[in-house]
Amino acid sequence: MLGYLKDTFPSLGYKLAPLPKGKTRGNLAFTVSYAMATDSKNKPAAWTLLSYLTGRTGMKKWTSLGFALPARSDVKPVAGRGAFVRYPQFTHGWGNQVNFRHVWDTANNELTAVIQGKESVNDMLNKIASER
Numbered sequence: 001m002l003g004y005l006k007d008t009f010p011s012l013g014y015k016l017a018p019l020p021k022g023k024t025r026g027n028l029a030f031t032v033s034y035a036m037a038t039d040s041k042n043k044p045a046a047w048t049l050l051s052y053l054t055g056r057t058g059m060k061k062w063t064s065l066g067f068a069l070p071a072r073s074d075v076k077p078v079a080g081r082g083a084f085v086r087y088p089q090f091t092h093g094w095g096n097q098v099n100f101r102h103v104w105d106t107a108n109n110e111l112t113a114v115i116q117g118k119e120s121v122n123d124m125l126n127k128i129a130s131e132r
Contacts, residue, residue: 002080003066016083018090025090032068103131 005012019027034053036046052058056074063070066078069085077085107128113119 006066016080018083018087025087027087027091028094029091030094032071103128106131 005014018025034050036043036050040046053062054071056072059070059072060075062068063075064078066081069077069081110119110124110127114121114124
């Protein structure tokens, strides 16, 4: 998002800040993960890539592009991302909220029905809202 803003609206002034506190303080974190298939035909090359991406040098390189925050404490985030890393104790992984799986499953099923023309968008939104 930040790269898009910089490229598309270079003169736009904005600052990052934590979300306002409601009953509790919180924000969502989105994660990146890497894996190698057990039946990979080129495990040594896959392991080399995974080691680079998760290692200090590689993580510093690719997170410097501003697309993600580093997962390593020895790699500092791109300047200006302070609000994203200042309050880690209030951040929760996407989908890890209590009973969120029910909402997620319903949303996926209902969106499929809309795409297939079997349901209206309003019906979809009502069904998702009823899962809260």
